[in-house]
Amino acid sequence: SAVEYGLDAPYEVEYHDTIGSTNDRAREAASEGAQNLVVLADEQTGSRGRLDREWSAPSGGIWVSPVLRPDIPPAHAPLVTLAAAVATTTAAREAGVDAQIKWPNDVLVPTADGDKKLVGILTEMEGEADRVSWIVPGIGINANIDSDELPEGATSLREQVGDVHRRVFTQRVLETLDELLTDEDAILEQWREYALTLGQRVRVETSDDVVEGEAVDIERPGTLLVDTGSETVRVHAGDCEHLRP
Template identity: 40%
Template sequence: MPAKDAVRGDGPRPRSRVLAALLAAGGQPVSGATLAEGLGITRAALWKHIEALRRDGWPVEGRPHQGYTLDSGAAGRLAARRFVPELLEARRAGARLGHTVHWLAEVGSTNDVARRLAEAGAPEGTVVVADRQAAGRGRLRRAWWSPPGGLWMSLILRPALPPEHLPLLTLAAAAAVAEAAEGLAGRPVQVKWPNDVLIDDRKVAGILLETVSHPHGAEYVVAGIGVNLDVEGEPVPAELAGRLTWLAREAGRRVTRNELAEAILQRLEERYAQLHQEGPGPVLAAWRSRAAWLGEPVRVALPTGEVAGIALDVAPDGSLVVEQAGGRRQRILAGDVQRLRPAGAPPGAGSR
């Protein structure tokens, strides 16, 4: 998708709807008349969309008196080579999240693009994906290394939640990413308060939520999700060596960006709906079930100093509860958490 499309907010592209209809047919031919009528477009417009799909590499066959056919294996083969925004739109057609996808080869930050789309009125569930971020960022404005091969994705949310529940969106997103990653990797995935996703204590993904609020809640939220899926030929920066991992390495099989994005959006839609319909309970339970370092000694760096103690739990407002020496408990809304090793323990050892 060209860069100019990054300011559109007009819903799924017609060719994605054509692709969804062909995929739904499961390899069986569908007549042009049936496709055009079902999509509410003319036969001439349908032909133009079919030609656009063919130019993008989709092997759509058209036979007189039979209709159009798409090989059911074509989607997987195409997605194995590159990210395909039309495929993600087709898979998420009718869903709350992921129905509209804007793809760019390179961008400063997908969160910035998504924010411009939100300001222009883009609907909830609109997604921005980039092959590479030149100025990706994490919490506290830290730079986020975003080489080709990873999944760098931002999502527009327009939650109808009370202000006190908005911080739980970060926990919901972290739990959803962990669930999706575990399903694809086939091995345990944990979450570290508040927004890191870990495999064997190495970071595989992170979440950055940026909220534009009004007095009664959020006008919109941009949920930035970065997953270290693979690294295509770029050396890992020295300061990150040993601290991160890649889903492709952990999964032991090829995982495409389309597959990963679809899995994350599906799990996040479920957690997002739970938060609206059932309140904080299910989201907190899902996060706690994967929580790293709860019950262990930690140090939390704050703008005003640091707090050391036992990481006991997350509170209903999403804050981290730390029990300090003497039994005093403190709730922390924002900070950097580090695990404290017992005296004499080797680097990387936990306290269990």
């Protein structure tokens, strides 16, 4: 409910029982000048995922789109997305879940049945050449959701450790995110610590290429370094798959 989501200052919360997409609403509010606004919903009917995918957002999840105005150039924006992945992973680990990050920003839980997705992040922004005007890292956390309501390959906090208090969990995520945004080095360090991808064989589909090899490191602002055996390729964006031997 809206009351459950009475977050502490400095966030102003706009809560919807049901909405199309919290990201769409946050973008609209941002372009109208909103500051410190967090758009939250219990359920979304038209939520969007990365790479034009759909995202299932039934009642009980944490669907949250903060409007941020960090003083960074647009080129640094991927760091904000990494920070959102680190912040949700921190909160999930504190709740007792073995959450890990798949490059760039999927939060997964390794299970006997394969890695299952707990959190997805879709970041959207607008800016000038030298400064971001606003950035919305839209975070979808499969929180208090029954197994039979989850899409294939997904898991929820309910399935892993039982229900969480959504306000407390969200507060923790946003606090950690704020903290991380003051220290870009800390974002990368924490990301490395939480990474499932590093050290694994991966297959990354970019817009014009497929890169296969061992993921060896991440560098600013979110570039994955893949050792193909003959060279180290820098991948800036793409769809990453972990290859099992």
